[in-house]
Amino acid sequence: MAQGTYVEKSFERDTNYITDRIAADGEWPVEAGRYRLIAARACPWANRTIIVRRLLGLEDAISLGLAGPTHDSDSWTFDLDPGEVDPVLQIPRLKDAYLERFPDYPRGITVPAIVDVPTGEVVTNDFAQITLDFETEWTEFFREGAPDLWPQDLREEMEPVMHRIYTEVNNGVYRCGFAGEQEAYDKAYDRLFTALDWLEERLAGQRYLMGDTITEADVRLFTTLARFDPVYHGHFKCNRSKLTEMPVLWAYARDLFQTPGFGDTTDFTQIKEHYYVVHTDVNPTQIVPKGPDLAGWATPHGREKLGGRPFGDGTPPGPPPEAERVPTKDNPLVGPDGMVQVEA
Structure with missing residues (x-):
C-alpha cells in the first residue's frame, strides 16, 4: 500500500x-x-x-x-x-x-x-x-442506471485535476507521514494544505469536482478525505486542520459518504487498525486510538443547495450484496441493509 x-x-x-x-x-x-x-x-x-x-x-x-x-x-x-x-x-x-x-x-x-x-x-x-x-x-x-464516471467530454479537464489530487493529496499525506527529516516534512505539509485550500475554493460553488455529477475524480478524493481525521491528521502529522474544521470539504465529504457506494464501502475500524498496527516505524506501540467520533458523517451537509444530480441521468445503486456489507461494528452508521443511515 x-x-x-x-x-x-x-x-x-x-x-x-x-x-x-x-x-x-x-x-x-x-x-x-x-x-x-x-x-x-x-x-x-x-x-x-x-x-x-x-x-x-x-x-x-x-x-x-x-x-x-x-x-x-x-x-x-x-x-x-x-x-x-x-x-x-x-x-x-x-x-x-x-x-x-x-x-x-x-x-x-x-x-x-x-x-x-x-x-x-x-x-x-x-x-x-x-x-x-x-x-x-x-x-x-453495467447495471441499469449506472453513472458515467469518466465522461468523454470532461476527460481533458479531469486529468490535471486528478493528477493534482494524486500528487498533492492522495500521496501528499504519505509524504508527510513518512518524511525522514524536518525539511522534507515541512515541504510536504505545505504542499498538502495548499492543495486542500484549493479544493475548498473549487468546491465552494459547485457540488462535485467536475460540476453537477459524481465522477472518477470524486472517488479518488473521497478515500483520502474519509481517512483524514481517523488517521492522517494525527498518525501522519497532517494537523493544521482536521477535515471537520474545513467547512467546504467536510460538507462535500459528508455528501459523498451519504451517497450509496461511498459510506457503505467505508470500514473505519479496518482503516484505523491498518495504519496504526502496520506502520510500526510511525507508531511503534501499535496502539489504535478509540476516536474520532463518527456521528458527524451522518449529519445534514447542505450541499443540495448547489443543485446537481449525483448520478446524472443514472440512478443510485441498491443495497450492497449481503456478503459484501461492512459490519455495523466497523461502521456504526451503516444499517442492517448495508446502507448508510442518514440523520434526519
Whole structure:
C-alpha cells in the first residue's frame, strides 16, 4: 500500500506497477466471472475500486476478495476468510497469485490487484488504470442506471485535476507521514494544505469536482478525505486542520459518504487498525486510538443547495450484496441493509 523509497529523506512512491489491462480486444479479454478483484477496505487505493465496482453494478461480473486490514512485510493475507484462505483462489496470501505469474516478482505485494481465476495469476495491480477500465471496458455488464464516471467530454479537464489530487493529496499525506527529516516534512505539509485550500475554493460553488455529477475524480478524493481525521491528521502529522474544521470539504465529504457506494464501502475500524498496527516505524506501540467520533458523517451537509444530480441521468445503486456489507461494528452508521443511515 505504501510501497516506496526515501530520496533525501522524503517519501517517493514506487509506481512501477503491472500495467496489463483487461480490455475487450486485449490479451486479457473482458469476460464475466473470469476475474477476481482483490482489495482491502483499509487501503484507500483499493477502496476506490470497491466504490467504482459498486457504483457501476459490476458485482456479478467481477467477484471480490477481501484481505484483512493488517499484513506483514511479505504479503496481504486472507485472514478474514474461513481457514484464512480466499474461498475462490484457495490461497492464504495475495503474494501467491503474484508468484504464480512472476516466480521472481521483486516488488511489493499491493492491493488492489486483479487475479485471473482459471490460472490463479495476477493480471494487474495498476490501481489508477483499473477503475478507468471498469468504466470503459466493462460497459456490457453495467447495471441499469449506472453513472458515467469518466465522461468523454470532461476527460481533458479531469486529468490535471486528478493528477493534482494524486500528487498533492492522495500521496501528499504519505509524504508527510513518512518524511525522514524536518525539511522534507515541512515541504510536504505545505504542499498538502495548499492543495486542500484549493479544493475548498473549487468546491465552494459547485457540488462535485467536475460540476453537477459524481465522477472518477470524486472517488479518488473521497478515500483520502474519509481517512483524514481517523488517521492522517494525527498518525501522519497532517494537523493544521482536521477535515471537520474545513467547512467546504467536510460538507462535500459528508455528501459523498451519504451517497450509496461511498459510506457503505467505508470500514473505519479496518482503516484505523491498518495504519496504526502496520506502520510500526510511525507508531511503534501499535496502539489504535478509540476516536474520532463518527456521528458527524451522518449529519445534514447542505450541499443540495448547489443543485446537481449525483448520478446524472443514472440512478443510485441498491443495497450492497449481503456478503459484501461492512459490519455495523466497523461502521456504526451503516444499517442492517448495508446502507448508510442518514440523520434526519
